[in-house]
Amino acid sequence: QKEVEQNSGPLSVPEGAIASLNCTYSDRGSQSFFWYRQYSGKSPELIMSIYSNGDKEDGRFTAQLNKASQYVSLLIRDSQPSDSATYLCAVRVNTGGFKTIFGAGTRLFVKA
Amino acid sequence: EAGVTQFPSHSVIEKGQTVTLRCDPISGHDNLYWYRRVMGKEIKFLLHFVKESKQDESGMPNNRFLAERTGGTYSTLKVQPAELEDSGVYFCASSRSGLLGEQYFGPGTRLTVT
Numbered sequence: 711q712k713e714v715e716q717n718s719g720p721l722s723v724p725e726g727a728i729a730s731l732n733c734t735y736s737d738r739g740s741q742s743f744f745w746y747r748q749y750s751g752k753s754p755e756l757i758m759s760i761y762s763n764g765d766k767e768d769g770r771f772t773a774q775l776n777k778a779s780q781y782v783s784l785l786i787r788d789s790q791p792s793d794s795a796t797y798l799c800a801v802r803v804n805t806g807g808f809k810t811i812f813g814a815g816t817r818l819f820v821k822a
Numbered sequence: 823e824a825g826v827t828q829f830p831s832h833s834v835i836e837k838g839q840t841v842t843l844r845c846d847p848i849s850g851h852d853n854l855y856w857y858r859r860v861m862g863k864e865i866k867f868l869l870h871f872v873k874e875s876k877q878d879e880s881g882m883p884n885n886r887f888l889a890e891r892t893g894g895t896y897s898t899l900k901v902q903p904a905e906l907e908d909s910g911v912y913f914c915a916s917s918r919s920g921l922l923g924e925q926y927f928g929p930g931t932r933l934t935v936t
Binding site: 714742744746752753754755756759761798802804805807808809810811812813814815 | 865872
């Protein structure tokens with residue numbers, strides 16, 4: 711079992727729709743959770759961070775965390791073609807240092 | 823505020839040669855991380871510095887890899903001798919704080935070992 715699992719996609723949604731991206735993680739000691747967006751050939755760009763159970767909203771983005779179910783999700787409202795990218799889920803564990811473990815990413819296509 | 827910078831952007835070397843990658847974190851960020859992404863795989867953690875101290879180097883593949891952060895500012899990652907499987911994109915990231923700190927990535931160095 712991978713430490714951080716994501717559906718590789720591609721996930722295709724029409725412009726203006728809600729895109730829902732999901733992630734599960736295996737280490738119950740994970741303490742902080744992040745969503746990154748990565749365009750082809752570029753470096754990951756931080757979108758959202760979430761640390762406690764519940765929802766966190768920032769503009770068109772909402773991150774949801776359920777530690778009991780070891781589940782993190784990202785909702786993108788009013789999806790735009792410019793949102794087309796790979797979305798990476800990342801979890802951080804305290805190892806004495808801070809190790810961040812990435813999922814393989816979900817490719818999102820927003821059709822105009 | 824300048825972002826994380828990495829040098830070089832690309833490097834092509836032959837198997838057995840040595841390569842040194844450099845990362846300059848965002849000013850004031852004590853935490854510095856190295857990651858690697860090989861073709862088709864997820865981004866893998868290599869190690870974490872706080873200032874000049876290695877906090878977690880559990881992701882370093884083997885002893886051909888050496889990371890340093892003298893003076894707690896920029897960091898270097900040396901691969902010696904390079905092998906074919908070392909090819910990939912090496913990312914550096916930095917953050918102000920550790921566990922909850924938001925990491926900002928540099929543009930990466932694409933390393934090709936032939």
